[in-house]
Amino acid sequence: MSEYASADHAQEVTRDLSARQEESAQRVRQERIGAACLKRTRAFGKLILFGEHFVVYKAPALVGAVAAYTDCDVEFTGAPGIEVVDLRPAVPGYKVEKAAEGEEAVKIVLSHLGVDTEKRGAKITFGGSLTAV
Numbered sequence: 001m002s003e004y005a006s007a008d009h010a011q012e013v014t015r016d017l018s019a020r021q022e023e024s025a026q027r028v029r030q031e032r033i034g035a036a037c038l039k040r041t042r043a044f045g046k047l048i049l050f051g052e053h054f055v056v057y058k059a060p061a062l063v064g065a066v067a068a069y070t071d072c073d074v075e076f077t078g079a080p081g082i083e084v085v086d087l088r089p090a091v092p093g094y095k096v097e098k099a100a101e102g103e104e105a106v107k108i109v110l111s112h113l114g115v116d117t118e119k120r121g122a123k124i125t126f127g128g129s130l131t132a133v
Helices: 007-039 094-112
Strands: 040-050 062-077 082-086 121-128
Touching (some): 082 094
Antiparallel strands (some): 062 121
């Protein structure tokens, strides 16, 4: 006697197994794409001439794009925790003044992406030509 109750049951089990395998393969593809995007990214700067908070009140602002950029490299480490290395040019005192705020922002982003830094550490390196001000 077959381990399946009927031919219909066998087909149902086969379809379920195929669907699970496809979902697993899709998840692997998505994780690979996400890891590649997370590993290195570049963002260009903006210049707000006036009206930085105007948009909150649905009023126009004057904004322009600039060619300067910030690079971000992510490297996962064996040790838990987050290490932030900031190689960007900056106005004097900026990096010290904003360090805690920047590290908190990094924690929020990594948490949103599902990275548990208590289990898997991350080294984040910022660089590029955009001056931090």
